[in-house]
Amino acid sequence: MEGIFSTKSDIFSFGVLLLEIVSGRKNNSFHDLDGPSSLVGHAWELWREDKALELIDPSLEMEVR
Structure with missing residues (x-):
């Protein structure tokens, strides 16, 4: 009732x-039948494979000088 x-x-x-x-x-x-069915599942798979940084949108990457 209160949301x-x-x-x-x-x-x-x-x-x-x-x-x-x-x-x-x-x-x-996520509608791929072979892979995860949600963003949470995709993030969890990347975490377990030690590839969590691959989740980050490339447009958010910063150039380090």
Whole structure:
């Protein structure tokens, strides 16, 4: 009734929102049957493969001098 399901669901949703911002992809943009079905699953696979930095949208990369 008040728009709050639980504190845990709010924190999870906030985490998904951060993943969407950092990756530049929407959570529902994964429709590949062979791969993960969500952005969270994709991020988890990259984390397990020690490739988490591949999640970052290339347009956010900074040039270091």
